[in-house]
Amino acid sequence: MVVSLASISLGLHDASVQRMEDSPRDLVISSLGLEPSIENVHSSSYALDSDGVNFSAVMPLLTLIGSIVIPDQADAVEFLPGHPPNIIFNMDRREDIGVLGLIPELANDFMVDDSLIIRSERLEMNGWFEEEGDPFHYTGYSTDHFSSEILIDENIMERYSLEHGDIVYFIGPSGTPISSLRISGSVKTSLIGAGLTQELVSGIGILHLSELQYLTGYHIRSSSNGNRTDLANAIYIDLNKDRNGPDSINEVVIGLEQQFPGLKISSKENRIYRLEEEVLVLEVFSMGVGITTLFIGALFLSSIMVIDVEDRRGEIALMRAIGISRRTIYLQILKDSLLLSMLGAIVGLIPGSIGSGLLDRYLRSFYGVDMVFSKFTPGMVMISFLFLIIMVVTFSILPGIRSTSADLQVGLGSFNHR
Amino acid sequence: MKVELNNISKVYKMGDSSVHALKGVDIIVKSGEFLSIMGPSGSGKTTLLNMIGALDRPTSGTVLIGGTDITNMAESGRSRLRLNRFGFIFQQFYLLPALNAFQNVHLPIKESRKFGHGGRKKARELLELVGVSEREKHLPSQMSGGEQQRVAIARALANDPPIILADEPTGELDTENSRHIMDILRDLNKNMGKTIMIVTHDPEVARRSKRTIKMKDGQIIK
Numbered sequence: 001m002v003v004s005l006a007s008i009s010l011g012l013h014d015a016s017v018q019r020m021e022d023s024p025r026d027l028v029i030s031s032l033g034l035e036p037s038i039e040n041v042h043s044s045s046y047a048l049d050s051d052g053v054n055f056s057a058v059m060p061l062l063t064l065i066g067s068i069v070i071p072d073q074a075d076a077v078e079f080l081p082g083h084p085p086n087i088i089f090n091m092d093r094r095e096d097i098g099v100l101g102l103i104p105e106l107a108n109d110f111m112v113d114d115s116l117i118i119r120s121e122r123l124e125m126n127g128w129f130e131e132e133g134d135p136f137h138y139t140g141y142s143t144d145h146f147s148s149e150i151l152i153d154e155n156i157m158e159r160y161s162l163e164h165g166d167i168v169y170f171i172g173p174s175g176t177p178i179s180s181l182r183i184s185g186s187v188k189t190s191l192i193g194a195g196l197t198q199e200l201v202s203g204i205g206i207l208h209l210s211e212l213q214y215l216t217g218y219h220i221r222s223s224s225n226g227n228r229t230d231l232a233n234a235i236y237i238d239l240n241k242d243r244n245g246p247d248s249i250n251e252v253v254i255g256l257e258q259q260f261p262g263l264k265i266s267s268k269e270n271r272i273y274r275l276e277e278e279v280l281v282l283e284v285f286s287m288g289v290g291i292t293t294l295f296i297g298a299l300f301l302s303s304i305m306v307i308d309v310e311d312r313r314g315e316i317a318l319m320r321a322i323g324i325s326r327r328t329i330y331l332q333i334l335k336d337s338l339l340l341s342m343l344g345a346i347v348g349l350i351p352g353s354i355g356s357g358l359l360d361r362y363l364r365s366f367y368g369v370d371m372v373f374s375k376f377t378p379g380m381v382m383i384s385f386l387f388l389i390i391m392v393v394t395f396s397i398l399p400g401i402r403s404t405s406a407d408l409q410v411g412l413g414s415f416n417h418r
Numbered sequence: 419m420k421v422e423l424n425n426i427s428k429v430y431k432m433g434d435s436s437v438h439a440l441k442g443v444d445i446i447v448k449s450g451e452f453l454s455i456m457g458p459s460g461s462g463k464t465t466l467l468n469m470i471g472a473l474d475r476p477t478s479g480t481v482l483i484g485g486t487d488i489t490n491m492a493e494s495g496r497s498r499l500r501l502n503r504f505g506f507i508f509q510q511f512y513l514l515p516a517l518n519a520f521q522n523v524h525l526p527i528k529e530s531r532k533f534g535h536g537g538r539k540k541a542r543e544l545l546e547l548v549g550v551s552e553r554e555k556h557l558p559s560q561m562s563g564g565e566q567q568r569v570a571i572a573r574a575l576a577n578d579p580p581i582i583l584a585d586e587p588t589g590e591l592d593t594e595n596s597r598h599i600m601d602i603l604r605d606l607n608k609n610m611g612k613t614i615m616i617v618t619h620d621p622e623v624a625r626r627s628k629r630t631i632k633m634k635d636g637q638i639i640k
Contacts, residue, residue, distance in 0.1 A: 318512045321473055322573065323501025324529050325494065408473055415512055 026239040026249065029256060030264050034233075036062055036218050038263060041232035042137050042210070045106060048237065054252050057109030057238035061118065062101035062212055062231070065201060067171040068181070069094050070160045076167035080143045081179040081214060089169060089177050095156060098204040101212030101232070104129040110236065118236070127151065127164055127185025129208065137210035137230070141219060146211060150181035153203025154188045170215050179215055181207070294391055297344075302395035305337055309403040316403045317411020326404040333403060337396040338389065345388055349381070419484040419503065419580040419613060421447040421470055426479035428465055428636075439465040440476070441636040449580065452607045452614045454624040457633035463617040464585055466633070470615065471504050471583045472496040483581075501530050505574030505612075509586035511566040513558040519545060519569045520554040526576040544572035548602055564595030571602055581613045582606060588623055600626050 031037040038044070041060040049058040070093045071077075079085045100118070110116055116123040128151070135145040150168065162168075164183055172178035189204060209232065213219035218231040243252060249267050256265045309316065319329055428440040440462045447453055447470075455463045468474040469481055472488055480489045488499060500506070513522045524541040527533055533540045545551045548568040550561075558566050567587060574582055584603065588596035600623060606612045616627060624630045632640040 315514055315516075318514065319525075320497065321500065321512075322506060322526050323497050323499075323504075323577075324525065325497055325501075328529055409468070412508075412512070415510065 026244060026268050027237040027252065027256070028234055028264075028266050029237065029260055030234040030266070032262070032264055036064070036231040036233045038232045038235060038260070039229045041230055041235065042103075042134065044260075045103070045235055048235065049106065054240055054243050054248075054255075055237050056240045057106070057236075059102060059106045059110050059236045060209060060232045061234045061236060062209055062218060063233050064099055064212075064216060065096060066099040066205070066212075066216065067094055067096050068205065069169040069171060069177055070156070070162065071167060071169060073162075073166050076180070078148070078167060078180045078182070080146055080148070082143065084176075084178070093160070094171070095202045096200065097153065097156070098201045099212060099216075100204065100206045101209040102206065103134045103209050104132040105134070108132070109238065121189065123204075123206075124188040125151070125185060126154070126188065129184055131208070134208055134210050136208060136214065141210070141214060146179075146214075147208055148180060148182050148211075149184040149208065151185040151187050151206040152183050153205065154186045156203040157183075157186050159202075172215060173217055294387065297341075298388075298391040298395045301337060301341055301344075301392060302398060304340070305333065305396055305399040306402065308336070309333060309399040313403070313406060313411050314413075314415030317406065317408050318415060320404065320408055321412060329404050330400040333400045334393065334396050337392045341388055341392045342385075345385060419449050420482075421445075421581065421613070421615075422482040423466075423469065424480045424482070426466075426469055426476045426481065428462075428469065428474070429477045438636050440469070442479070443636070443638055445631065445638065447613060447615060449613055450607070450611050452604070452616075452626075452628040454616045454618055454627035454630045455633060456618060456621075456624050456630055461633040462636040463633055465636075467583050467585055467615065467617050470581075471506060472499050473506075501526055502532070502577050503579050503581060505571075505576070505579040505582040507567070507570050507574050507582065507584035507587045509589040511558070511563070511570045511590070513566055513569055513573075515558055518555050518557050519550060519561065519565075519572075522558070522569055523572045523576055526573060530577045532577050541572075541576070544575050545569070547575070548572045549598075562595075563590050564592075564598060567591060567595070567599055568602070571599070575606070579612075581615070584614065584616045586617055586619065588618070588620060596620070596623070 029038065038060070041062075045058050045060040048055055069089055069091060071090065075087075077085050077087060107116060110118070111125070112122075114125050116125060129147070129149050131147040131149065136142070136147065139145045150170075152162065152168065156162065162183060164185065166183050167180050168183065169177035170179045170181055187204060187206060207215075210219065210230070213230055213232075220230060239249065239252065243249070253265050253267060316329055320326070423443055423445045426440050426443040427438070430437045430439055443462070443466060445466075455466060457463050465474065469476055470483075472481075472483075472491070476489060480487050482488070483499065483503060488496060491499070513519075514525070517525065520541055523544055524537060527537040527541055531537075542551065542554065545554050548571050550565050550568045550572070553561055553565055553569070556565075558569070561569070567590075571587075574584075582603070587603070588599050591599065603614050603616070604626060607614045614627070616623060618624055631638050
């Protein structure tokens with residue numbers, strides 16, 4: 001159990017930090033709450049992208065939970081926003097999905113080996129947007145330039161036997177389909193497991209940023225002075241390599257805080273620190289349970305040794321009678337304790353490693369991410385063994401003292417001839 | 419090695435009452451003596467032997483072994499004395515049941531480190547001396563009473579002690595085995611010069627010793 005919990009603790013820590021470090025982004029500008037609150041995200045992103053000094057890549061991102069209806073492809077029709085067809089939609093084939101809106105052209109910079117890296121999560125892409133820019137935005141939201149493209153989670157593709165080029169309907173705030181979308185690619189992600197994420201959504205979908213904004217109401221908003229506003233949740237920024245030092249990052253962060261008041265600017269270090277804090281709670285918990293278990297085990301072992309010593313009182317008295325020193329007798333008891341506990345520890349390693357694996361599977365399922373939560377290393381096993389030895393030595397002192405302090409005559413009188 | 423007990427008394431507290439196991443016993447045993455101690459049960463024979471063998475401490479009086487007063491000696495010193503100066507033989511053999519004959523004999527040799535690398539050889543020689551070398555791999559439970567007592571004698575001789583203390587060594591044995599054990603003890607005394615002190619009920623055993631003392635109610639009466 002100790003080994004299982006220690007492996008989970010170690011695995012959690014390493015996996016979390018590793019995933020953060022693998023992430024290509026160095027800074028994230030994000031809303032403080034769940035509601036998208038970064039205004040003028042298109043222009044801001046392009047302004048940052050054209051900076052040329054600090055940033056090598058910029059990607060605005062709108063994330064929210066949306067819904068789609070999957071029609072029977074034989075009866076599927078295509079229609080643009082604002083032009084609903086006169087058909088009856090089969091709402092039984094509705095799926096709630098996590099929707100990401102992005103600008104493909106900018107997202108390309110965050111692609112690694114055909115995978116898009118978002119929030120340390122690797123999204124494997126099979127197919128991509130045909131239209132890589134965001135013309136719907138640049139042409140003043142004219143539906144003539146509405147691409148209707150969507151990338152759909154492979155889980156949903158498989159469930160409904162969908163293929164590239166098939167049609168799905170996007171459901172708007174009114175609860176009815178407001179636009180058809182054509183599948184231009186699929187996404188494989190580990191985000192959707194059997195845990196919390198799956199309770200909320202059954203997959204993910206990726207749209208053009210402006211089209212998602214338009215379909216969900218986060219597009220142009222008229223303010224009193226007539227300015228147009230488009231909203232998103234986050235802007236991911238990859239810093240130029242020569243601006244990646246701690247001093248430079250601080251300088252950039254201060255600049256961004258002035259430029260985006262009321263938003264959260266977090267660096268990779270911030271995120272690792274925060275993540276480590278969160279993981280630490282779990283680490284402390286698992287180590288606490290582990291140490292408690294070890295203490296109980298040691299007490300149990302001590303009790304066994306006391307009983308054993310009591311049972312061997314006659315033999316110990318005889319050894320003392322023929323001149324065997326207390327030190328030798330105590331060392332013998334210690335050797336017996338160590339042998340017993342080591343045997344238990346070695347035998348315990350098997351269920352320990354199995355338990356570790358099961359916990360790993362459970363945590364992967366619970367969090368719904370493909371992370372190695374449990375790490376079973378020789379070093380960790382060695383530390384557990386070392387701790388066990390210290391405990392055994394400590395807890396065998398009492399039976400040792402008891403055994404060598406008993407009255408010789410009484411002890412010899414209880415000699416048990418086996 | 420001379421043994422000298424001066425005015426030894428031993429009182430055991432049993433709740434509110436006291437039992438006087440020894441009452442002012444004086445005795446001198448010269449080096450190389452073969453002494454038997456006789457007396458009825460409860461006369462104080464075993465208590466006397468325990469006082470000599472540093473297994474117990476007197477309530478009053480002094481015990482001198484080779485001129486050294488061991489009465490108030492620290493337990494570690496008494497333990498070394500028992501290891502190197504005394505060999506103990508008990509009525510019920512008291513062999514460690516988990517160890518075989520060889521290991522039982524080798525245990526005190528290993529503890530004393532007296533024979534260095536020759537310890538194992540010494541243990542085998544002793545088993546041969548008492549005639550049970552072929553049983554060295556056997557556990558006590560796999561040996562007869564006579565064989566066990568021979569192994570116990572070999573163990574008593576492990577560190578070549580000058581004094582052998584035997585508490586009714588033939589008490590659990592038949593006549594023939596008793597005679598064999600007594601032959602061994604006699605040889606040890608005669609040929610190796612060991613001081614032998616035997617507590618016994620058996621007049622035949624006592625007859626084979628050179629001197630016999632009789633005890634009654636914690637006192638030497640003869």
